[in-house]
Amino acid sequence: MRRCVFLVFLVISIELSGQSTILDSLKIALDQRDVLDTSLVKIRLDYIKHSIHSSPADSTLLNFALETLEQASLINYSKGEILANQRVGVILQYFLSRPLVALEYYQNAVTLIDQNPEHKQLMQGSLNNIATIYAERKDYQQALEIYRQIVREYNGQSIPERYLGIVFGELDQLDSSIYYFEVAIKRALETNNTAIEANCLSNLSLIFSRVDRMEDAISSVERALHLVDSNQIDIIRPTAYLNASEVYLKTGQFDLAEFYALEALSIPALKANLFVQKSIYATLYDVYKATERFESALRAHERFKDLNDSLTSIDQRVAITKKDLEFESERRQIKAEAEIRRQLLINRIYLVVGLAILALGAFISFLIWQKRKSFHKAKEAEFNREIAESRLIALRTQLDPHFIFNSIGAIDQYMITNGVEKASVYLTKFSSLMRRILENSNHDWVSLADEIELMRWYVDINKLRLSNGLTLNVQIDPEINAEHTLVPSLFIQPFIENSIKHGLAKKDGPGTISVIASITIDDKFLFVIEDDGIGLSMEAENKKRASLGSKIAQSRINYLNYLSHNDATFETQELEQGFRVTFTIPYKQKF
Numbered sequence: 001m002r003r004c005v006f007l008v009f010l011v012i013s014i015e016l017s018g019q020s021t022i023l024d025s026l027k028i029a030l031d032q033r034d035v036l037d038t039s040l041v042k043i044r045l046d047y048i049k050h051s052i053h054s055s056p057a058d059s060t061l062l063n064f065a066l067e068t069l070e071q072a073s074l075i076n077y078s079k080g081e082i083l084a085n086q087r088v089g090v091i092l093q094y095f096l097s098r099p100l101v102a103l104e105y106y107q108n109a110v111t112l113i114d115q116n117p118e119h120k121q122l123m124q125g126s127l128n129n130i131a132t133i134y135a136e137r138k139d140y141q142q143a144l145e146i147y148r149q150i151v152r153e154y155n156g157q158s159i160p161e162r163y164l165g166i167v168f169g170e171l172d173q174l175d176s177s178i179y180y181f182e183v184a185i186k187r188a189l190e191t192n193n194t195a196i197e198a199n200c201l202s203n204l205s206l207i208f209s210r211v212d213r214m215e216d217a218i219s220s221v222e223r224a225l226h227l228v229d230s231n232q233i234d235i236i237r238p239t240a241y242l243n244a245s246e247v248y249l250k251t252g253q254f255d256l257a258e259f260y261a262l263e264a265l266s267i268p269a270l271k272a273n274l275f276v277q278k279s280i281y282a283t284l285y286d287v288y289k290a291t292e293r294f295e296s297a298l299r300a301h302e303r304f305k306d307l308n309d310s311l312t313s314i315d316q317r318v319a320i321t322k323k324d325l326e327f328e329s330e331r332r333q334i335k336a337e338a339e340i341r342r343q344l345l346i347n348r349i350y351l352v353v354g355l356a357i358l359a360l361g362a363f364i365s366f367l368i369w370q371k372r373k374s375f376h377k378a379k380e381a382e383f384n385r386e387i388a389e390s391r392l393i394a395l396r397t398q399l400d401p402h403f404i405f406n407s408i409g410a411i412d413q414y415m416i417t418n419g420v421e422k423a424s425v426y427l428t429k430f431s432s433l434m435r436r437i438l439e440n441s442n443h444d445w446v447s448l449a450d451e452i453e454l455m456r457w458y459v460d461i462n463k464l465r466l467s468n469g470l471t472l473n474v475q476i477d478p479e480i481n482a483e484h485t486l487v488p489s490l491f492i493q494p495f496i497e498n499s500i501k502h503g504l505a506k507k508d509g510p511g512t513i514s515v516i517a518s519i520t521i522d523d524k525f526l527f528v529i530e531d532d533g534i535g536l537s538m539e540a541e542n543k544k545r546a547s548l549g550s551k552i553a554q555s556r557i558n559y560l561n562y563l564s565h566n567d568a569t570f571e572t573q574e575l576e577q578g579f580r581v582t583f584t585i586p587y588k589q590k591f
Contacts, residue, residue, distance in 0.1 A: 469510030503533020
């Protein structure tokens with residue numbers, strides 16, 4: 001009796017640490033708001049997201065999510081409606097075992113995205129979960145087709161490798177499944193995503209057991225269990241325990257197999273998940289049969305059969321087919337109506353342009369065009385000169401000879417006191433920092449991950465030459481993919497240098513620089529750089545610092561506004577202790 005369960009980790013990904021503290025903060029924020037607006041809906045959506053991971057068995061969460069969906073609809077907050085539909089679907093699918101109802105909410109989200117293409121980046125979440133419903137119904141080819149659709153239609157964005165590992169595992173293409181799970185585990189380690197790492201290890205252990213690589217299966221399942229238990233990853237605990245039970249059963253460790261199966265059944269969040277319960281009773285049946293406890297085996301088999309009949313009824317399969325047909329028909333109709341509106345708009349534009357050309361006349365139009373062309377060329381030349389000058393100033397600032405000299409001296413002293421091997425780490429960082437600065441000077445945009453790495457190298461080098469201690473705190477919104485998000489080159493690091501040179505180097509005691517990146521409600525990229533140094537005094541040197549830094553930043557902001565139609569802002573603020581720089585730029589991605 002096959003009962004392997006591949007866990008598809010929820011598309012709502014957040015950090016697992018500090019969930020209780022975050023929920024408490026969100027509860028306070030909710031209590032303090034009595035006006036229905038987009039900010040309130042966003043807080044409620046965040047509360048649902050964190051509650052799903054910290055307390056998935058909360059019976060009131062579904063009603064709270066449905067109320068949030070209604071509120072977003074009342075104020076015509078399209079992004080909030082999309083996210084609320086997705087979160088309601090997650091609760092229904094993963095915690096209440098109502099996949100058909102969940103499918104309806106996912107499809108609602110897809111329809112809203114079709115109507116509001118500016119939220120196209122949210123489409124993958126709905127499609128991934130729709131694919132899991134097909135996978136649970138053993139329609140793996142359809143699930144694979146949806147994943148291919150994600151790659152084909154949404155900016156070429158690749159789907160997470162763990163999903164491919166699951167589908168290929170169910171299709172018995174086990175070499176491909178192992179490959180994609182191992183790639184997913186590597187990515188999870190690189191991004192320090194413990195939940196996804198545990199998820200993939202648990203799933204990979206099943207594949208190893210099916211190809212008789214039992215040592216690898218045991219190793220993977222033990223690593224997964226350690227991560228789940230030590231990090232309290234409750235959301236994947238039931239399935240991780242079930243998969244562990246399956247692996248131990250195949251290796252003949254019946255006591256461990258029974259222990260983890262019963263532990264999984266005792267988890268409150270599992271009571272509503274009939275799919276996982278069915279698989280647990282299948283495993284218990286094999287355990288009891290192998291240990292000759294036939295009465296217990298019979299009871300486990302009967303329970304398995306009842307659950308299996310509930311999950312695979314003909315009515316459910318017919319309902320899925322009917323919903324798919326209705327949904328596809330509605331989606332085609334929406335696209336056709338949108339195309340008609342677009343064509344009408346184009347025809348009106350052509351009519352207006354034609355009348356304008358006839359009215360103005362060819363001769364007057366030519367003279368005006370010539371005059372504007374000359375004016376724009378002059379403005380563009382002046383603007384390019386200012387940008388080139390600001391980039392040169394920024395590059396000179398980053399390649400400050402004083403910093404280079406002091407850094408080499410500090411590394412030399414560190415080599416004397418700590419040895420060549422330890423010092424070579426800082427020498428490597430220093431050379432990488434110089435090379436990265438020169439490379440980035442040739443690009444208008446670089447990835448946020450590259451910029452963060454450059455900042456860390458720069459701060460690490462400065463730690464060697466400053467005796468009072470230096471800390472860099474970087475906080476990136478979990479919704480931001482640092483590898484795919486782009487920021488202007490030669491933009492952020494000069495502010496870090498100013499904070500160290502003029503704010504923290506002269507401070508008595510340790511200093512801290514905080515860098516916070518987030519997405520605003522109107523989908524802009526918000527960056528805040530703050531230090532707790534001495535701030536801007538009336539000294540000439542610090543006045544010069546403000547003037548030079550502002551001049552460079554303002555030139556770059558002007559350039560960004562030129563490219564993005566005045567979509568970037570910049571401001572500075574002197575704090576009671578320290579200095580803050582805040583700027584918003586367009587949210588730009590590689591794909």
